[in-house]
Amino acid sequence: MIIKQHYGRNPAGFLQHIHVEENCIDLPYTREILRRSGLPYAVILDRAEPALPTGDSHDPFSAGKRHLLLCRNRGQFFKPCPGTSEYRCCSYHVLNIGMNCPMDCVYCILQAYLNRPWLSYFVNIDDMFTEMEMVLKSDPKKVYRIGTGEFTDSLALDRLTGLSPRLVDYVSGKKQIVLELKTKSACIDNLAGLSHAGRVVVAWSLNAPAIMKKEELRTATLDQRLAAAKQCLEWGYKLAFHFDPIIEHPGWRQGYEETIDLLFKEIPADAIVWISMGALRYLPHLKKIGTDRFPGSRIFYQEFIEGLDGKARYFRAHRTGMYKVIYERLKRQASAKTCIYFCMESDEIWREVMGFTPEEKGGIPAMLDRTVFS
């Protein structure tokens, strides 16, 4: 627990080595990160792969979490979230700041998605802001909910990168954007004292206590996450929470109810703009990776079916059974203004659990936009 509390406040403290692409070494931002980290670093050729110690080859993913590559993003920074047409998605946009994260969740989809074990962080952030400007100017009436937490955790490396103040400063002047910083850490120090103009939502993924304790390594404890949320509320930020992935496990009902009750005990309901729910789903080959890396975990030993998007999911009756319990508990305590929604579920599930389909309320994007843009 002490280790968890320690890394929860600063997951970047797990890093041991930094690798820098040659073309990035002279950027003032790279120098700033290296200075702040105090870690040893090696300059490598552009597009070369960092050398990981050979003794780490039995579990490269664990070893890779101690290595950070500072490099250039040569592709797009800003993209629509890769939802699938088979399920209802929320039309989120992803700002791709880097890949992988120093925390380690048994169910993390990145283990199956990324083909490199180390963490990457893109230091050409001037290009990122230039790209954002072009996107916003191309359609000045369009509004965007943007998140940086798709391929990494939004705040896990923030003590090193100092990115969040730059992002908050940028979006505070943009009426077209609401930025969501989504995390499982309690690394919020850089958010203090910023003028965010109400354009920033700080969000935490929450789970049942047993899942947070056993399946989410080096993340913040529930108490730390809620204390951090409370602090962000005092600094004027909007808040959001994500119950994702919801995992069936012994005592799941009491576990989720306990977390929800504590959430509403600590956080005023009207400070929360949205709460999402999503049951565990994963690319089929994640099961082998997860069970090899975490032999003590039981989360993949349930009955799953292949969903329309090719991912393994619980049977529909299992999903709706859990969703109904969690939704009922949330609904009882949430503000009427908070948007409670499913991440990637069908109209049938919406109707069965919530009694309506998203279309009846204008669609998920409009439901979420109303909570932050009105």
Ligand code: SF4
């Ligand atoms: S915190 Fe998020 S990105 Fe990091 S390991 Fe866990 S699920 Fe993956």
